[in-house]
Amino acid sequence: MAAPDPLPSPQRRGRPRSAAADRAILAATRAALVEVGWSRLTMGEVAHRAGVAKTTLYRRWAAKSELVLDAVAVLFDELELPDRGCLRADVEGVVLSFAALLRRPETKTALMAVLAESTTDQALRARIREAIVDRQKRLVLDGRSRAQQRGELPPDPPDAAETARVVDLIFDVIAGAVVHRSLVSDCPVDEAWARQFATLLLEGLSTVSSAPGGDASEGDTQPEEHPRG
Known part of the structure; x- marks a missing residue:
């Protein structure tokens, strides 16, 4: 499946945004999050991984939380x-x-x-x-x-x-x-x-019924069917 287009962010003055750059940035954000975690994630780290200038990120997202939200959305x-x-x-x-x-x-x-x-x-x-x-x-x-x-x-x-x-x-x-x-x-x-x-x-x-003494997810127990009417 083709990657979905990034979410639109508030419009800012300047050159038109590149969809390819946006996808690279969001992918880099997700990869960095998994590797370094939220507390160590920085805009500079994302920019480095995506191969863009840090100013490019700030033209699109004002804060790390906004960037991460779009990356997961x-x-x-x-x-x-x-x-x-x-x-x-x-x-x-x-x-x-x-x-x-x-x-x-x-x-x-x-x-x-x-x-x-x-x-x-x-x-x-x-x-x-x-x-x-x-x-x-x-x-x-x-x-x-x-x-x-x-x-x-x-x-x-x-x-x-x-x-x-x-x-x-x-x-x-x-x-x-x-x-x-x-x-x-x-x-x-x-x-x-x-x-x-x-x-x-x-x-x-x-x-709804479950297996006696067990979690509903254990086994392959079918729900009990009750007659209607």
Whole structure:
């Protein structure tokens, strides 16, 4: 897959930006983060690795946190939602794809670094919402639209604000669960866990069961099916 175009940064006067240079800078940022960590990462180190002048970085990004955020945001843009035939399979697929992205060292290191920085930087927190959260809600919109076309979900309500709230909630539930399990609990997100998560999301708590005395991700236990009606 071709590398996604870098995120747009605030326009500054001067020569037009080079997309190739931007990609090299963002790739160098991710590589440096994995090797030296957040605390030792400098704009000078990134410039050296990317083969550009340090002033080139500062014309594009005002601070290290902004640079790292854009470096990880383009990785999230690689996420896709292939049509797997039904809503349940689509949910399982996006959960596994998201978890695989979070397992990559460059994603994990960059994301956790900018989230930590954002606790005391409201402007950075807003940039995270814009660059990652809002951009990736496209997956929810695509998945809902596909399920509606299949007849698996009802049409959107006439109130656009209500639709937006539903999309926000779905995104928060899926992303929150996968991020927490992957990065906070440091537990695997495998096919068994993805199946049970999809069951919980689509059918509710009463339908979810796990192997006696074991974690839901252990083994290949199918969720118990309860009769409807």
